[in-house]
Structure formats: structure tokens, C-alpha cells
Amino acid sequence: MELKPSGSLKIDTFSMRVGDIESVELDRLHALSLSVGWPHRAEDWQFLRESGEGFVALDEIGRVLGSAMWFAHGADFATVGMVITSPRLQTLGAGQWLMKRVFENVVGCDLRLNATRAARRLYLSLDFQPEKTVYQCQGIARMQTTGRPAKSRGDVRTLDAGDIPAAIALDAAGFGVRRAALIEKLFAHSAGYGLFKGDKLNAFALCRPFGRGHVVGPVVAESDADAVAIVRPHVADHSGSFLRIDTHMDNGEFAAFLAHSGMPVFDTVLTMSLGKRLADFAVGDATTPVTYALASQTLG
Numbered sequence: 001m002e003l004k005p006s007g008s009l010k011i012d013t014f015s016m017r018v019g020d021i022e023s024v025e026l027d028r029l030h031a032l033s034l035s036v037g038w039p040h041r042a043e044d045w046q047f048l049r050e051s052g053e054g055f056v057a058l059d060e061i062g063r064v065l066g067s068a069m070w071f072a073h074g075a076d077f078a079t080v081g082m083v084i085t086s087p088r089l090q091t092l093g094a095g096q097w098l099m100k101r102v103f104e105n106v107v108g109c110d111l112r113l114n115a116t117r118a119a120r121r122l123y124l125s126l127d128f129q130p131e132k133t134v135y136q137c138q139g140i141a142r143m144q145t146t147g148r149p150a151k152s153r154g155d156v157r158t159l160d161a162g163d164i165p166a167a168i169a170l171d172a173a174g175f176g177v178r179r180a181a182l183i184e185k186l187f188a189h190s191a192g193y194g195l196f197k198g199d200k201l202n203a204f205a206l207c208r209p210f211g212r213g214h215v216v217g218p219v220v221a222e223s224d225a226d227a228v229a230i231v232r233p234h235v236a237d238h239s240g241s242f243l244r245i246d247t248h249m250d251n252g253e254f255a256a257f258l259a260h261s262g263m264p265v266f267d268t269v270l271t272m273s274l275g276k277r278l279a280d281f282a283v284g285d286a287t288t289p290v291t292y293a294l295a296s297q298t299l300g
């Protein structure tokens with residue numbers, strides 16, 4: 001006579017080891033981010049792997065159960081991102097374990113990240129301090145048909161490789177840290193518009209394929225009107241398709257423009273830092289470049 005199997009089964013917990021993120025196949029990373037509902041494509045992971053460094057958590061048979069990355073800009077500053085643990089493992093300490101492996105590799109660096117709601121407690125427990133809310137604005141882009149556009153100061157033109165040094169300098173002034181390699185790499189994957197006065201680049205906005213469609217960022221400008229002037233052509237280019245932009249701006253002409261362009265606030269994350277803060281949220285004078293949109297939540 002066969003025994004009836006029990007209705008429940010206790011499975012032992014298993015151990016994990018840490019591995020280099022370069023050592024695993026792209027589709028496994030893609031499966032990990034899909035498991036937590038993130039929109040990244042395999043190509044987005046590849047872009048991030050080429051731009052930074054990271055770890056994965058692997059089980060005994062090589063399944064990817066977690067990830068954490070960092071993106072260093074110079075010797076003193078890095079952003080942290082793609083911190084994921086597989087849903088079955090969450091709240092068991094794997095997130096902390098991965099973050100501590102990251103810390104070992106960024107000794108002496110000030111750190112910044114953008115924390116999802118699920119991750120805030122993890123980062124608070126690691127002494128990260130809240131800075132400012134990021135508004136993830138997205139939807140089907142549409143050109144505004146009503147209203148008179150505010151006056152920007154200059155001519156809007158498409159960007160090319162010759163504009164990279166000026167964009168790097170503007171980004172550094174807005175963000176607070178020079179990100180030359182990242183901006184150069186973003187240029188290679190993006191379409192860009194710049195606001196010029198004569199030959200001088202005063203503002204720029206890049207836009208590249210990402211997730212469900214395209215993402216606009218970074219956007220650096222000196223005023224809401226200038227920021228709108230360089231984002232508007234990207235909205236026109238992608239009218240009728242999915243467009244996303246991550247911004248710290250919660251009011252004013254730029255925030256209103258996004259909502260009226262089919263990109264209302266979809267979600268928020270919280271910018272947090274460990275160590276010295278960047279100066280980008282300080283109120284500058286009227287001619288200080290400001291980061292109007294992040295390169296992405298992961299990259300800052």
C-alpha cells in the first residue's frame with residue numbers, strides 16, 4: 001500500500017556565496033529584476049555592467065538570488081544601485097550581506113543611492129541619511145497643444161560627440177561630481193538636445209532606450225524654462241510611445257510640463273546618502289546649472 005504524501009514539506013534554508021556580477025549570464029540578471037517587477041531589459045543590465053561593478057548572490061547550483069552594484073566617479077564618490085534580493089529570500093539578511101560586500105569595495109567613498117520604499121529600512125539600518133524625494137514620472141508621451149511655451153534663452157539644437165566636453169562640465173556643475181566616463185557612455189546610447197547661446201552649451205537633455213520605452217535623462221539646465229525647452233523635442237520625438245523621466249522637481253513649470261506631456265508621477269523613491277552630501281540640492285544663484293532629471297535611479 002502506498003503512503004499518502006504529507007500536505008506540507010519543510011525545506012531547509014541553504015547557503016549562498018558571493019560572485020562577480022560579470023561572471024553570470026545576462027538573462028539570469030534579467031530574471032532577477034523581473035522577479036521584483038522592475039522594467040530593466042537585458043540590454044539595460046549590460047549598460048550598467050559596463051558602467052560599474054557589482055556582486056551577485058549565488059546558491060549552491062549557481063542560481064542568481066541577489067545583486068548589488070556601485071558606480072564610482074573618482075576616488076571619493078560612488079552611487080549604489082541594482083540592490084535586489086529574490087522575493088523568497090527577503091527580510092532574511094541577504095540585502096545587508098550584499099551591501100556590506102559593497103562597502104568593502106568603496107572604502108573612503110561618499111555614497112548616494114535612490115531607495116525604494118521596500119529598501120528604506122535596510123539603508124537606514126546602514127546609516128544612510130534621507131535627502132530628497134525623486135518623482136518617477138512616466139506614461140505615453142504627448143505634445144501639449146495649449147498654452148504658450150515660456151521663453152528659453154537660446155537656440156535648441158541636436159547634440160553630437162563634439163558637445164561631450166561641455167555636457168560633462170555642465171553635468172558636473174549640476175550634480176556636484178564629475179562623471180566624465182558615464183556622460184560619454186550615455187552619449188553613445190542617447191539622442192540629445194542642447195540649448196545654445198552662440199556656441200556655448202547652457203543646458204542639455206539626453207534620451208535613450210530603457211525598460212518599457214525610453215528614458216529622458218540626465219537633464220541639466222539653469223531654469224525651468226530652459227529645462228522644458230530641451231525636454232520638449234524628446235517628448236515630440238516619442239509622442240504616442242512610453243517615456244519616463246526621474247526628477248527631484250515637485251512643483252513649478254518643469255513639473256507641470258511633465259504632467260501635461262503624458263508623464264504624471266507614477267511612483268517615488270528617496271535619495272539617501274552616506275558620508276558627505278553632494279551640493280546639488282543647495283539653492284544656488286540664478287545661473288547655477290541644476291540637475292532637472294537623473295540619468296536613472298540607479299546611476300543618480
Ligand SMILES: CC(C)(COP(=O)(O)OP(=O)(O)OC[C@H]1O[C@@H](n2cnc3c(N)ncnc32)[C@H](O)[C@@H]1OP(=O)(O)O)[C@@H](O)C(=O)NCCC(=O)NCCS
Pocket residue numbers: 036082083084085086089090091092093094095096097113114115116117118119121122125
Ligand atoms: C530592498 C531589498 C533589497 C531588501 O533586501 P532584504 O534581503 O530583504 O534585506 P535584509 O533582509 O538584509 O533586511 C535589512 C533590514 O530591512 C528590514 N526589511 C527588509 N525588508 C523589509 C520589509 N518588507 N518590511 C520591513 N522591514 C524589512 C529587515 O528586517 C532588516 O531590518 P533590521 O536590520 O532592522 O533587522 C529587497 O526587499 C528587494 O530586493 N526589494 C525589491 C527591489 C528593491 O526595491 N530594491 C531596492 C533598490 S533601492
